[in-house]
Amino acid sequence: MMTLLHLDPADLERRGATHTAREIAQQPRVWRDVHALVQSRRTALDGFLRPLLARPALRIVLTGAGSSAFIGQCLAPALLQQLGARPGIRIDAVATTDIVSNPAQCLQPGVPTLLVSFARSGNSPESLAAVQLADATVDDCHHLVITCAAEGALARRLGERERAHVLLLPDETHDRAFAMTSSFTGMLLAAAWAFGLSMPSVTALGDAAAALLAAEAERLTTLGQQPFERLVVLGSNGLQGLAKEAALKMLELTDGRLVAMADSPLGFRHGPKTVLNERTLVLILLSNDSYTRRYDLDLLRELRRQGRGRVVALSTSALNAEDALAADDVLLDLPANAPDLALAPVALVFAQCLALLASLKLGITPDNPSASGTVTRVVSGVVIHPLSPPSP
Incomplete structure (x- = not known):
């Protein structure tokens, strides 16, 4: 396996850290693969994004849950700096967890919206529900999905839809370990390159x-x-x-x-x-x-x-x-x-x-650190309630 910080691969395997160590160490190489992928999809991405970005009063909502929400928070200032001169454009980082629990205060029906969803697996209940709520709430809603899992529900549901574009990253970005590492930086850079942000x-x-x-x-x-x-x-x-x-x-x-x-x-x-x-x-x-x-x-x-x-x-x-x-x-x-x-x-x-x-x-197994099972790799226990309250 790829070595990290001179740590012994056999010791990492014994201590349940093989996947985490490999997925941290591989990032410099994986970023090159992500860049090559975005470049190969350049024509399709531009065909999807350019007409949207030219629209007046477009709202871009960067969304995800947990780590994926932080991707949007990293990107929003840079996107605003580069695109903010366009009249009326708005860029907001809003977690799917906020959209799902309070769509009326996160989504605007009459504002054309591009929902950019970041999802490692695409199977989180909030990721799927946020897309459904946006479609149900916003009159003119488009979707850009940046994900790491071809078999994920988000990629499958939006892959062939009109007004949607799925950017599926190389399989190596789909972390096998509990914590997001390659997936976070891979999706962050994929979005930066997809939107043409100034980068080294x-x-x-x-x-x-x-x-x-x-x-x-x-x-x-x-x-x-x-x-x-x-x-x-x-x-x-x-x-x-x-x-x-x-x-x-x-x-x-x-x-x-x-x-x-x-x-x-x-x-x-x-x-x-x-x-x-x-x-x-x-x-x-x-x-x-x-x-x-x-x-x-x-x-x-x-x-x-x-x-x-x-x-x-x-x-x-x-x-x-x-x-x-x-x-x-x-x-x-x-x-x-x-x-x-x-x-x-x-x-x-x-x-x-x-x-x-x-x-x-601390003697913890990094690949699966939650000994109690309190948290899981793909969040569980979330009940998605219907938008309209049930009749009494």
Whole structure:
């Protein structure tokens, strides 16, 4: 199998971590396959998307549940920045869990809508119900489905439908492990390329992730062995969605035994900062936007000055003389002018590795971390209630 952080494959198999480790390690290569797929579908994608994006007052709703919802939160700011000059266009990241529980406040009947659904398996009850509710509620609704499973219900139901387009990613993105890793970054990048967002080349992205895995193995191992009991991940704009995903990976892979939370650097001061203690690890994802980065650096200085917890900054460039990189900081091998969306998949590889190592340290089986069965790979126990209440 593909090695990760010099971990022994036989030991990973014995400890129930084979799939998770492989699916983290394979991402630089899988991204190239995803890019090639999107390019091969370019004509069909453009034929579907261009007429929609040219329409006045189009609303794009990026949706999914759990990790898949965070994909939309990563993408929405970048999409708005690139498409926002078009009159009347709106871009919202709305979780399927919100759409299903309250469609009247999430969907607008008279507004032409493109519902972009992200789904690893396409079998989550909320993913299917959100599509049905959108069709029932919105007069003019189109669907772009980005999924990893050809046999999934979402791909099968929308594959041949009018006003719908399904982008099925390579099978390797369909994670066999419990936690979403390749599927998250694969769907994120597929959407960015499908919409033609400004990004570094796929080679630059893959090389940056591969370099991180090679250069940071020792640092990650050291951090993974630290006795921290809380993790805080901070990011601005689209990187806040990435921070939520990074925190969720730690919660999932440690079966909730290591508490993790996410916020924006500015928002963190407004109460959530009370979570800090001497056994807290803080990851700050520094924005490449020069204006936003000032606020990120303000909090970085503040946290280091106050000295509560261990602080690690992930950055694409060395800081200025006043904010020189500390020994713990991680330098991402991407251009200093790369959009924040490009930072997301590379930085997430670091967070995924950290969560895997923390899981192993706690004696948990990362491929199936929920010993109690409280959570499952495809969510269960969801009852989809009819939109109209039953007659008395």
